[in-house]
Amino acid sequence: MNQLIEKERKHRRTRTYEESFQRLIPSGGYRSPNPYLMEDVLLSIVLKKPVLLKGPSGSGKTKLAESISNYFQQPMQSVNCSVDLDVESLLGYKTVVQENGQTLIDFVEGPVVEAMKKGHILYIDEINMAKAETLPILHSVLDHRRTLTNPFTGEVIFAHEDFNVIAAINEGYIGTTPMNEALKNRFISFSVAYISGDVLKELWQENFPNGKQEVTNVMLHLAEDLKTQVEQGLLSEEAASIRSLLDATELAQYIPIERAINYAIAEKLADRNEKELVMELANTWVK
Ligand SMILES: Nc1ncnc2c1ncn2[C@@H]1O[C@H](COP(=O)(O)OP(=O)(O)OP(=O)(O)O)[C@@H](O)[C@H]1O
Ligand SMILES: [Mg+2]
16 A cells, blocks of 8 residues: 555544544445555545545445545544535534523534544535535635635634545436536546456455355356446446345345345336346346
């Protein structure tokens, strides 16, 4: 691993967190589809660049962010974007509190403010689901300024040196809007593809060390077939989702493999021909 990354890891791992934040340090386990993706993302984090992970559902974007947070043993605060996401859900809100018989106005800090002040990793999921007018508040957080003027309190917040932002998007999905150029421009972008080949095999060995060998064999073959059909445009991208394949494998430890594949993979596809194609491919491997 790059020396710069190692040095930063040592530094960040010396930090301690109170118990409520320790629970926000997730487990790792992301497997890089090529030898450099994980390292390049880590480097961008060390250089304090906001990271954008682009990829289809179940490709490991969240797992990758969690693994970064685990690598540095640093808490990860998450924000899930939707059209209802407003500035309050990002920054926090004012509330009334009673103290010694007096009524006071307090500010409850949201995930962005807390992560900035405490030096956590901020994970913004489905960032292209948010309304275009909500996110510009983050522009100064995401560029070289690393600051924010809280519009509710007037406080100027300077980001802790270990604060980082990782955002994720599924491009072109229903309900998403193309990311605003100025927002996108602030990120270093990475495509996160479904893993395959030996990397996939290792993931199965790790997840199902005592699983049925026949099930693993079928799933690994099916995974490669699905990927090929996706590349040829015969199946929609999510047909090859690693999440669905893992789910199918888990179910198939208890029920017949075809049924597991049907529930976890085929049934999720909208198109009847696609469903049939998945089951045909599965049947070529099931003995
Ligand atoms: N490269 C990978 N290494 C390790 N685990 C992976 C990888 N790809 C997918 N997975 C596993 O597949 C499942 C789905 O991954 P994850 O939730 O990270 O996907 P995602 O890209 O965030 O999907 P979505 O866009 O739907 O949120 C998890 O159980 C995750 O551990
Ligand atoms: Mg995710």
